[in-house]
Structures are given as structure tokens and as C-alpha cells.
Amino acid sequence: MSDATIGVVIKGQKYRWIGSEPYTRKDGASSNLNLWETDCPDCGKPWRITSGQYLGTPNKRCPECAKPGVPVRDGMNPKDTTR
């Protein structure tokens, strides 16, 4: 037995897998959603995201910090972004 955290790193950001929950699709088929937790690169708060079987290319920022179209810069220091 191991208690090592299961996680993935996508584009330099770590997403911790924290579990799954049952989910019923619109067509009535039962499925599962994966629950992930990641640290927002802007405010540093952990926040949760759900996905289907694969995480794909998830948001990096929490919903409060979401800036559509503004990429997070490498180096985890997005507030220094200059145009």
C-alpha cells in the first residue's frame, strides 16, 4: 500500500487526483467524473476541477482568477507579464 499522491503535470502545472464520482450523462448513460485539485498560479489557492476520463487541457487558474485568452507564463510569476 502506498499513500503517494496520484497526479499529473500538464504544461508545468500539477493536478492531484482526489477521486471520482458517479455521473449520469444527458443521454442517461452512467459514467464517472474525475475530481482533481490544483493550485491556482495567480492566487495560490487550491481549487477543484472535474473532468471526464481524461483531463485534457484544463484551466490553470481558479474560476476567480480566470482570464480567458491570457496564458500563464512559465516560471509561475504571471503578475510580471508584460505586453
Ligand SMILES: [Zn+2]
Ligand atoms: Zn486564483
